[in-house]
Amino acid sequence: MHLSNNSILPVYLLVLAAVGVLVSDAYPPYLLVVPNGLFVRDQCGSIVVGLGHIDPLGGGLNNQFGLDFAAAGHAWTKELCEKDSDGDGRTNGDELGDPDCEWMLLGVPSRTESITNPGVNNNFPVICLF
Numbered sequence: 001m002h003l004s005n006n007s008i009l010p011v012y013l014l015v016l017a018a019v020g021v022l023v024s025d026a027y028p029p030y031l032l033v034v035p036n037g038l039f040v041r042d043q044c045g046s047i048v049v050g051l052g053h054i055d056p057l058g059g060g061l062n063n064q065f066g067l068d069f070a071a072a073g074h075a076w077t078k079e080l081c082e083k084d085s086d087g088d089g090r091t092n093g094d095e096l097g098d099p100d101c102e103w104m105l106l107g108v109p110s111r112t113e114s115i116t117n118p119g120v121n122n123n124f125p126v127i128c129l130f
């Protein structure tokens with residue numbers, strides 16, 4: 001079944017709102033202000049809730065994407081989108097499904113699949129234990 005961007009918008013917003021409520025006590029709503037922020041998976045397929053942190057579960061030190069996000073005022077800017085924070089050859093926008101840096105808050109990103117972590121260099125092999 002193929003859904004157009006217009007038909008998945010209500011579902012996308014509902015998911016954003018639901019997850020925002022679930023995580024609001026534990027994490028700032030930063031995952032909501034970057035495209036596909038709630039849907040980033042690590043290389044083993046687990047959801048990354050600590051986007052911007054070295055620890056994928058959040059807290060502690062920031063990775064370079066987190067530092068760049070903070071420098072951008074915790075906002076999705078064109079400069080942040082066009083940057084390759086982790087140096088893996090893909091821009092932050094490309095990794096997060098906004099390769100043309102056109103995403104706007106609460107909008108549907110141009111791509112919602114093949115989302116990768118802009119704070120982790122995806123060129124290094126990993127061993128998945130689970």
Ligand SMILES: [Ca+2]
Pocket residue numbers: 084085086087088089090091092095118
């Ligand atoms: Ca990158």
Ligand SMILES: [Ca+2]
Pocket residue numbers: 086088095116117118119120121122
């Ligand atoms: Ca990456």
